[in-house]
Amino acid sequence: NAGVMQNPRHLVRRRGQEARLRCSPMKGHSHVYWYRQLPEEGLKFMVYLQKENIIDESGMPKERFSAEFPKEGPSILRIQQVVRGDSAAYFCASSPRGGKSSYEQYFGPGTRLTVT
């Protein structure tokens, strides 16, 4: 059973470039969440998506950040015109639909974004 997959694991971008982070949920999971973790900090919720729908984006910065989870393919977190403050680890989590276990989120290995 493959877990949550994220790629790339490490991404280096210059200021002003775009960063695209990809997440494939666990098999059978239809809910995807994105979190950001700064060094020595806990994870901060960014956005919650189901297939073709953004359910909750209350944690997303208002500008430059967007997320999608298309009908086919992985979920994408997109950061336009990156700045040094965007350097962080970005984690994706997934959960199944329905039942008590839908509240359990399983995390991928993360993408470490470094902006130079």
Added chain:
Amino acid sequence: GQQLNQSPQSMFIQEGEDVSMNCTSSSIFNTWLWYKQDPGEGPVLLIALYKAGELTSNGRLTAQFGITRKDSFLNISASIPSDVGIYFCAGQKFAGGGADGLTFGKGTHLIIQP
């Protein structure tokens, strides 16, 4: 925004000792989850708690969901070297009637002294 106060921030223990850490909140959560994170990896789910007062075990780990719904603790018995890592509590509200994003504590660093 929501905040979870997790303590202690770090623990230095001897192998074989028991460990206890806790999380408190100023607001109610409907689910508490405990995760462990190793360097360079994503958090791994250890225990999920769904009901106030619930006590759940997973091997040497035991966690409880506080009666007030505003706190939770995690105990590790007879610690071993592979227990080293950062432990996070996380709460969930499902205000919209379904699952939603987790609110995380800042973590407890567990260090085992030789």
